Amino acid sequence: MTFTTHFSHCSTSCKDNSKLFSSSSRSSPAIHHRFSGSRRLCRFRINSANGNPLEALPLLPISESAADYDYDDNVETGDSHSTLSITVVGASGDLAKKKIFPALFALYYEDWLPQNFRVFGYARTKMTDEELRNMISRTLTCRVDKREDCEQKMNHFLGRCFYQAGQYSSEEHFAELDTKLKEKEGGKSSNRLFYLSIPPNIFVDVVRCASLRASSATGWTRVIVEKPFGRDSESSAELTKCLKQYLTEEQIFRIDHYLGKELVENLSVLRFSNRVFEPLWSRDYIRNVQLIFSEDFGTEGRGGYFDNYGIIRDIMQNHLLQILTLFAMETPVSLDAEDIRNEKVKVLRSMKTLQLEDVTLGQYKGFSKGGKLYPGYTDDPTVPKDSITPTFAAAALFINNARWDGVPFLMKAGKALHTKRAEIRVQFRHVPGNLYKRNFGTDLDKATNELVLRVQPDEAIYLKINNKVPGLGMRLDRSDLNLLYKARYPREIPDAYERLLLDAIEGERRLFIRSDELDAAWALFSPMLKELEEKRIVPELYPYGSRGPVGAHYLAAKHDVRWGDLSGDDS
Ligand SMILES: NC(=O)C1=CN([C@@H]2O[C@H](COP(=O)(O)OP(=O)(O)OC[C@H]3O[C@@H](n4cnc5c(N)ncnc54)[C@H](OP(=O)(O)O)[C@@H]3O)[C@@H](O)[C@H]2O)C=CC1
Numbered sequence: 001m002t003f004t005t006h007f008s009h010c011s012t013s014c015k016d017n018s019k020l021f022s023s024s025s026r027s028s029p030a031i032h033h034r035f036s037g038s039r040r041l042c043r044f045r046i047n048s049a050n051g052n053p054l055e056a057l058p059l060l061p062i063s064e065s066a067a068d069y070d071y072d073d074n075v076e077t078g079d080s081h082s083t084l085s086i087t088v089v090g091a092s093g094d095l096a097k098k099k100i101f102p103a104l105f106a107l108y109y110e111d112w113l114p115q116n117f118r119v120f121g122y123a124r125t126k127m128t129d130e131e132l133r134n135m136i137s138r139t140l141t142c143r144v145d146k147r148e149d150c151e152q153k154m155n156h157f158l159g160r161c162f163y164q165a166g167q168y169s170s171e172e173h174f175a176e177l178d179t180k181l182k183e184k185e186g187g188k189s190s191n192r193l194f195y196l197s198i199p200p201n202i203f204v205d206v207v208r209c210a211s212l213r214a215s216s217a218t219g220w221t222r223v224i225v226e227k228p229f230g231r232d233s234e235s236s237a238e239l240t241k242c243l244k245q246y247l248t249e250e251q252i253f254r255i256d257h258y259l260g261k262e263l264v265e266n267l268s269v270l271r272f273s274n275r276v277f278e279p280l281w282s283r284d285y286i287r288n289v290q291l292i293f294s295e296d297f298g299t300e301g302r303g304g305y306f307d308n309y310g311i312i313r314d315i316m317q318n319h320l321l322q323i324l325t326l327f328a329m330e331t332p333v334s335l336d337a338e339d340i341r342n343e344k345v346k347v348l349r350s351m352k353t354l355q356l357e358d359v360t361l362g363q364y365k366g367f368s369k370g371g372k373l374y375p376g377y378t379d380d381p382t383v384p385k386d387s388i389t390p391t392f393a394a395a396a397l398f399i400n401n402a403r404w405d406g407v408p409f410l411m412k413a414g415k416a417l418h419t420k421r422a423e424i425r426v427q428f429r430h431v432p433g434n435l436y437k438r439n440f441g442t443d444l445d446k447a448t449n450e451l452v453l454r455v456q457p458d459e460a461i462y463l464k465i466n467n468k469v470p471g472l473g474m475r476l477d478r479s480d481l482n483l484l485y486k487a488r489y490p491r492e493i494p495d496a497y498e499r500l501l502l503d504a505i506e507g508e509r510r511l512f513i514r515s516d517e518l519d520a521a522w523a524l525f526s527p528m529l530k531e532l533e534e535k536r537i538v539p540e541l542y543p544y545g546s547r548g549p550v551g552a553h554y555l556a557a558k559h560d561v562r563w564g565d566l567s568g569d570d571s
């Protein structure tokens with residue numbers, strides 16, 4: 001199997017390192033508008049998402065009405081010292097349309113963006129500002145639980161969107177972008193955020209051109225980098241090295257959008273603000289932890305990217321591993337980004353390098369149901385017919401520290417399965433003794449407590465307990481103590497990209513991946529991935545829409561585990 005080089009080698013592309021992105025002016029305040037009576041005040045909430053204060057700027061009034069803005073591509077009349085320019089590089093792409101522009105609009109809709117913000121699209125596709133607005137407008141939605149001034153707000157937002165076409169490796173074209181940014185920034189001090197929503201092979205080119213030609217001279221410049229961050233330890237280290245020729249670590253925001261999901265954010269709150277859980281959070285009470293991701297669709301359209309990475313790199317090494325570290329880390333010194341990331345790194349460094357015998361692989365094959373044909377992975381025209389890239393994997397990981405010694409952390413991730421779901425399952429040990437053994441029957445596994453954090457869909461936290469069935473006699477059954485978010489919090493939950501974009505704007509790094517964290521994550525997976533590819537391990541085929549290959553059951557059984565999502569008594 002051959003793999004394409006996935007980013008340009010930096011030693012050839014870093015021609016001028018003298019003019020790095022300006023990082024002198026750090027974080028502007030988190031500007032969270034809130035309204036007080038009829039007077040619209042710009043209240044600078046100087047707290048970041050973790051409740052910690054960020055640097056403050058003076059309180060500024062913002063204009064009384066939205067009509068104060070000139071939405072015909074010009075600078076608004078409201079007074080403010082600084083501007084925020086967000087450039088989405090790769091604006092014509094799938095992620096930009098599907099997630100980034102809608103998230104920016106949602107932030108604007110909820111008044112989380114600063115007063116003087118603008119959004120710029122940059123890509124090779126030729127488009128006018130108006131064409132970009134038309135494209136974006138197709139995917140914008142207002143909060144279903146709010147809907148106030150929806151259309152007006154959409155128009156206002158679209159009026160703040162502009163487009164610049166250009167090549168990704170052309171400094172000249174980035175200079176043109178800079179001219180456009182300056183024109184719209186109207187001479188004010190500017191903060192600039194670049195979102196690299198592009199394939200990884202052009203990350204370094206874009207960072208080079210943007211740094212040399214379009215970084216802010218008067219404020220901060222930050223870059224959000226999308227995964228994949230390399231495909232193994234070496235390529236990841238090389239990417240980091242290249243990026244750091246133009247950016248400081250503080251300017252790089254490596255995004256893992258699972259860290260922006262509500263239930264993942266809640267993990268630390270659940271653990272560290274509830275005395276009831278923390279004492280149970282160890283090998284003394286927990287038998288195993290399961291991290292499960294499944295999608296009920298295949299690679300559809302992304303086969304070209306996916307075939308070079310596979311499910312382990314696409315989901316396990318990042319999304320599931322990030323959840324694992326948050327789940328398993330010790331109490332951080334504080335909620336500051338560095339304190340949390342230090343704890344996460346400690347977990348990663350305490351983990352046993354993944355072994356091939358602790359991994360099982362699958363690939364989906366075509367399946368026909370009810371007269372409909374569901375294509376197999378290799379039926380995707382962008383995938384080689386003889387591809388052995390796994391679309392499913394299960395793995396057993398271990399943390400060799402005092403808290404977790406011997407507890408299997410099982411991961412399972414797959415595409416084209418029977419359901420779309422992401423969850424964390426914590427299976428507790430059996431009750432010692434045999435007081436109710438007769439009522440449980442012989443299968444004690446079925447009677448253990450299980451805490452489930454359902455990340456998506458339908459966010460929920462539920463605890464499976466044994467309970468007496470009401471009535472005479474003594475019959476036990478399994479019931480759930482259930483915190484169903486939509487019942488308890490009847491409001492729309494923000495998309496992960498909203499939270500992460502806001503954090504990047506605020507300079508809050510807690511939910512972004514630090515470079516040493518990335519190195520440690522790759523160190524766990526790289527030797528196994530290398531061996532897998534060298535030995536050309538062939539994945540077990542499973543039908544599209546099924547529950548995945550049986551190999552996953554054998555792997556779990558080897559560690560005395562039963563997958564909780566297949567138990568049949570789920571809520
Ligand atoms: N889509 C998703 O659901 C997710 C994507 N990601 C990551 O986000 C990034 C963007 O993803 P996505 O939007 O799907 O990517 P796309 O393939 O849609 O690419 C984005 C844009 O980049 C340009 N482009 C595409 N291929 C090339 C190429 N070979 N050389 C130069 N430019 C190219 C195109 O713009 P133009 O031709 O106009 O220049 C395209 O519109 C990737 O790093 C991806 O891994 C991460 C999580 C989920």
Ligand SMILES: O=C1O[C@H](COP(=O)(O)O)[C@@H](O)[C@H](O)[C@H]1O
Binds near residue numbers: 257422
């Ligand atoms: O990063 C990725 O995530 C998506 C799944 O994200 P979700 O928020 O919809 O659960 C996955 O489809 C994609 O393959 C992967 O690159």
